[in-house]
Amino acid sequence: MRDPVVPDAPVANVIPVVGDDGGQDAIGPSLDVRVVLFTIADGRLQVVLHDEAGHASLPLGTPAPAEALDGAARRIVRGAAGLRERYLEQLYTLSVGEPPAWTVIVGYLGLVGAGEPRALRPGGEWHDAARLPQLSEADRMVVEYALLRLRAKLGYTTIAFHLLPETFTFSELQGAYEAVLGQPLDKRNFRRRVIAAGILAPTNAKRREGSHRPAMLYRFRARHDRETYLTPPWSEGA
Amino acid sequence: MRDPVVPDAPVANVIPVVGDDGGQDAIGPSLDVRVVLFTIADGRLQVVLHDEAGHASLPLGTPAPAEALDGAARRIVRGAAGLRERYLEQLYTLSVGEPPAWTVIVGYLGLVGAGEPRALRPGGEWHDAARLPQLSEADRMVVEYALLRLRAKLGYTTIAFHLLPETFTFSELQGAYEAVLGQPLDKRNFRRRVIAAGILAPTNAKRREGSHRPAMLYRFRARHDRETYLTPPWSEGA
DNA sequence: GCAAAAGTGTTGTGTATACACCCATGG
DNA sequence: CCATGGGTGTATACACAACACTTTTGC
Structure with missing residues (x-):
């Protein structure tokens, strides 16, 4: 039977299952x-x-x-x-x-x-x-x-937003993804997917910071889908 | 600033960060x-x-x-x-x-x-x-x-296979998915997807167990993609 | 021959990828 | 006017959902 055989426990001395005592007797970690x-x-x-x-x-x-x-x-x-x-x-x-x-x-x-x-x-x-x-x-x-x-x-998930300032440009967002993943992404596909996800709210502001066209600033639209995070329901997350 | 504000720690008494002492002095849990x-x-x-x-x-x-x-x-x-x-x-x-x-x-x-x-x-x-x-x-x-x-x-992942016997029919596999998810699945789409994943090896045996057509028996093709499980690399998994 | 589960394809719809050019600005 | 990053669309391949009938067997 080729089958995920699990080796025995390393220390494997049998400690009885405790009901609900304090367990303070053995030296704890x-x-x-x-x-x-x-x-x-x-x-x-x-x-x-x-x-x-x-x-x-x-x-x-x-x-x-x-x-x-x-x-x-x-x-x-x-x-x-x-x-x-x-x-x-x-x-x-x-x-x-x-x-x-x-x-x-x-x-x-x-x-x-x-x-x-x-x-x-x-x-x-x-x-x-x-x-x-x-x-x-x-x-x-x-x-x-x-x-x-x-x-x-x-x-x-939308976890990447927590790595950005409150408002940010598309390029910054993409840069965050690239920094974490360690690989470049396609600009157009990236924008499309993020927009499709409906998690960005445009602000009216633009950022002007060089000799080039100013970038639109966005804000994360909170929709904090705890669902998709696969985090336990009781945890406080962000 | 509408923004994932984190409430303060519930107990919040400042305990200094310990370097690497045994930490045996405070009462442990x-x-x-x-x-x-x-x-x-x-x-x-x-x-x-x-x-x-x-x-x-x-x-x-x-x-x-x-x-x-x-x-x-x-x-x-x-x-x-x-x-x-x-x-x-x-x-x-x-x-x-x-x-x-x-x-x-x-x-x-x-x-x-x-x-x-x-x-x-x-x-x-x-x-x-x-x-x-x-x-x-x-x-x-x-x-x-x-x-x-x-x-x-x-x-x-292929986690569902661990809920089945060594060899099993397609219906059993589908039944396992349905039992866990708590909802029915389409037979044809299910078969297609599982076959496309390439994780089943057909055996020659069939199971005959009622007044109906016998079912082909399959075996899980181990390919234990630790990758996709998102389990820490050091854990022993299955 | 009938009941009961096994097995099998097609079509449409949506989603991901690959790819190249014009736009607005500062200097 | 030029360098720089900002911003945009299309065509193709692939993945997924919906859907119904024929096959093999035991009785």
């Missing part, structure tokens, strides 16, 4: 929340890292007792990075290390709009997503997955 | 892994619940120190339910309750093929996914999200 915070600058996708003592790491923090995980992630963005995110989504949870360094890591994806202030607290720095310094195994995994999800969601 | 285990029986989508003392709950367990979360989920399926899953995927992590009952729950989605033995340990029972008994808030959320993900993934 430490828990931390890490955020992969993206923005677009100079037409390139960037990520916040904390460089300390020569090695870089994702901004992270420990949830306060009973603090919602989304709340902890928000707090990390605000506190550690000094930023205000526009979108936040839980990615994946993994368990790394051996006791007593056993840690459960909850990874988050965050987006910062190009309109917001993006100055970072000391120690934090924006890095090109394409050329990241060496990271821990765990951080690498989280970043890699964040990128995978972000790229995939460009296709079927 | 208890951690459990819960699995929403689906199968198809009698043409209906079913879920394992543990009925104890009158109220039902998802099968759950506590990860052993340093045990991978996927491993813990597998162990729960094997141990608590007495089953062997064909597919397993992490869903979401949530933090519920107040100290000292503070619990971090990692939710999993599991699939059991209709070919496998599906007898459950005492206390476990298969319930129609459409008519579940009352569950805790947390369990309800996890089940609801599992269904959402499963339905969505039917559309762009």
Whole structure:
């Protein structure tokens, strides 16, 4: 039978299923929340890292007792990075290390709009997503997955708008897509699809910024289709 | 500025970002892994619940120190339910309750093929996914999200095969889709699409099981496109 | 021969792709 | 007047939905 055979659990000592005790007897893991915070600058996708003592790491923090995980992630963005995110989504949870360094890591994806202030607290720095310094195994995994999800969601959600300022030109929007996907897109087809989606509201303003025709400015028409995001209904999303 | 404004964190006391200490000083949450285990029986989508003392709950367990979360989920399926899953995927992590009952729950989605033995340990029972008994808030959320993900993934992955026996007829496959989606599908369009996807290998066998024309048996052609699943590259999937 | 499920095509409609030129402006 | 990015349309291929009848078998 050729069939997805699943290997046995690595540690596999049988721990009985607990009903609903506190579970405080065994030594628990430490828990931390890490955020992969993206923005677009100079037409390139960037990520916040904390460089300390020569090695870089994702901004992270420990949830306060009973603090919602989304709340902890928000707090990390605000506190550690000094930023205000526009979108936040839980990615994946993994368990790394051996006791007593056993840690459960909850990874988050965050987006910062190009309109917001993006100055970072000391120690934090924006890095090109394409050329990241060496990271821990765990951080690498989280970043890699964040990128995978972000790229995939460009296709079927309006997530890209959270990377832009409040009003923006078509070229900026297209540039955001290209920066995330890492490949150029056809201008006419791009416009057609975005317009067909009906998610842009034109403003009357134009942006004049060079010796060429001024560009029309648009605004994201909120229609925040939670539906298509495949995000759990209870999560607070953006 | 009409714009995804994010409310402040609920608990919002500033906890400094920790570098990489063990974090063992604050009281930690208890951690459990819960699995929403689906199968198809009698043409209906079913879920394992543990009925104890009158109220039902998802099968759950506590990860052993340093045990991978996927491993813990597998162990729960094997141990608590007495089953062997064909597919397993992490869903979401949530933090519920107040100290000292503070619990971090990692939710999993599991699939059991209709070919496998599906007898459950005492206390476990298969319930129609459409008519579940009352569950805790947390369990309800996890089940609801599992269904959402499963339905969505039917559309762009081959996940449905993990709900079927090793060989199956077209009608069984279509029935699985219909059971999960909760709506009928057109036979001809369904066949065309599945064949076009090139994921079925015909066997020579036929199934004869009534006073009507025997059906051709197919086998899933493994091509396990991890790609399309949008599952993290490090997860062990099925 | 009849009941019951298996199997099979065509047509229309919409959606995605490929592709090249004129427009408005500043200097 | 020229360099620069802004803005526009068409033709073709492909994907998806709607829809009904013939085939093979057991009884």
